[in-house]
Amino acid sequence: MELRLNNRFMTLGTICALLVSLTGCAAGELAAPERHYKILMLLPVGYESHRTVFMPLAEALADRGHKIVILTNKPKSSKHPNILEVNHGLQLSSGQNKFKCLNYPMNGISHFATGLPTIARDLYKVPKVKDLFERRKEFDLIMVDSSFNEVAYPFLHEATFIMVSTPGIDYRQSAVLGNVFHPGYVPNFSSDFPRPYSIWSRFHNTLVQIGFAFYWRKWTVIPLVQKEISAQFPELPPLLDIERNMSLALLNSHFTFGLPVPLLPSQVEVGAMHCRPGNPLPQELESWISEAGSSGVIYFSLGSIASSASMPVHLRDLFLQAFRRLPQRVIWKYEGELKNLTDNVMISKWLPQQDILAHDNVKAFISHGGLLSLQESIYHVMPLLALPLFGDHPRNAMFIRNNDLGLTLEWTQLTEDMIVDALIDIIANPKYKENLSRMSRLMRDQVTTSKERAVFWTEYVIRHHGAPHLRSPAAQLSWVEFLMLDVILLLHLALFIIFFILRRILKVLSAKIFRAHDNKKKKE
């Protein structure tokens, strides 16, 4: 059986663990674990970027001798002997060309409503997944991606589990733990407003947050997924009830480079786990960058989901024209072929992004504004030109604007001059680098690294067989109780009764006084 951990696997793991214990712990100063755990990571509907959040943690845990099995929809990415990746092979249908989202913003969301139920229907029929599901009790802990992965919740029933919030602060995920973020200043996961929020922003934000939570959880996506799951597992409690039993949430955020918000002890910020110092570049890239002279290099990548090759031709040509006018060299992550390239532009299907961002002669980063790219920019102090496409990109773009970390442009209004002017400003104006470098110092100035925290809390939950002692009593309250609607009603009632009684007393008193007055008059 492919999934069984064979002997060779075990031996390699033991050697690894031995090496780790001899050379000190891979994840900082943590004491060696009491034993080697088996951990199952579930991201059956994860994007590549979601896996990038999980992998550093998986590797750090594997370095400590734990056995990690990861359920994904991607080809294998790790060579670690303690990590086994299981690719179920099902893909979310449609929604692939992210440039289509520009004209139809709801497309990005509605394709989940059609795609997720299909995955829910098919996932547990895939033999590898079926086998894993049957063996789920063998694992000491399950970790699940909190974004779009409700289809994986049947695994979590009667298990100890941690949720990993890949987009960082997520008000819906937080509310499940009993921590309802304030819509007066906490954005939804896709967009943000300039700060401080105006009354209209707060109004809009409140309505949109309530509306979207209902849309996803009560009206559309979850009910459709639930229907498919119930058909296969009639005994299972509702998915949203299973979700409430989470022991801990690891958030891909941190207050030093994000929004400071009140968090529960069961919400641990572990943002930017994947950020690391640059490694030496392949020879060809290294010489292309270092031979660019003092003008330097611009790095251009739209991340792992939106392929540059799907960019509409007129937009692509705007960039090509703009690059002609710039003295810099440009490295463009482009998945197709391009004719008419000027000498200063190099394209490549795959590029070692962090190693490029770490290079001294790279001056600016044209990005879609993905969260991981933003974190890397801050870590490597790289000014950004962000062109948000979908998902959380508009929110990250607003963060870049609010904190002066670079400039942002809209795809729909793009001109050649805008691109040239923005890049000239980003490269010439030192303020972006100053702000980034301040934030980068804050990001690195922490008692423990994000990865150490994530490893500690993961092992902590296993050591204590869950963490019910971290659970906020707020999670047990209904909406009426949480918003104190019953108490407010009672207060109103009490006020009304007091008012009513006072009125009666006044009436009686005044009647008496008048009567006394009248009697006095009559006597006179």
Ligand SMILES: *[C@@H]1O[C@H](CO)[C@@H](O)[C@H](O)[C@H]1NC(C)=O
């Ligand atoms: C809730 O979590 C605990 C501890 O992690 C686990 O033992 C229990 O079986 C879970 N309950 C349900 C109904 O999933």
Ligand SMILES: *[C@@H]1O[C@H](CO)[C@@H](O)[C@H](O)[C@H]1NC(C)=O
């Ligand atoms: C987030 O908020 C923006 C503006 O407030 C709104 O247009 C967008 O639809 C919201 N997105 C979600 C997923 O709630």
Ligand SMILES: *[C@@H]1O[C@H](CO)[C@@H](O)[C@H](O)[C@H]1NC(C)=O
């Ligand atoms: C290449 O450039 C020439 C002249 O600028 C233009 O006429 C031609 O359409 C371009 N070809 C492509 C494939 O962009």
Ligand SMILES: CC(=O)N[C@H]1CO[C@H](CO)[C@@H](O)[C@@H]1O
């Ligand atoms: C938002 C922010 O902190 N912006 C700062 C960026 O850097 C310039 C120059 O150092 C400051 O003037 C801005 O206030």
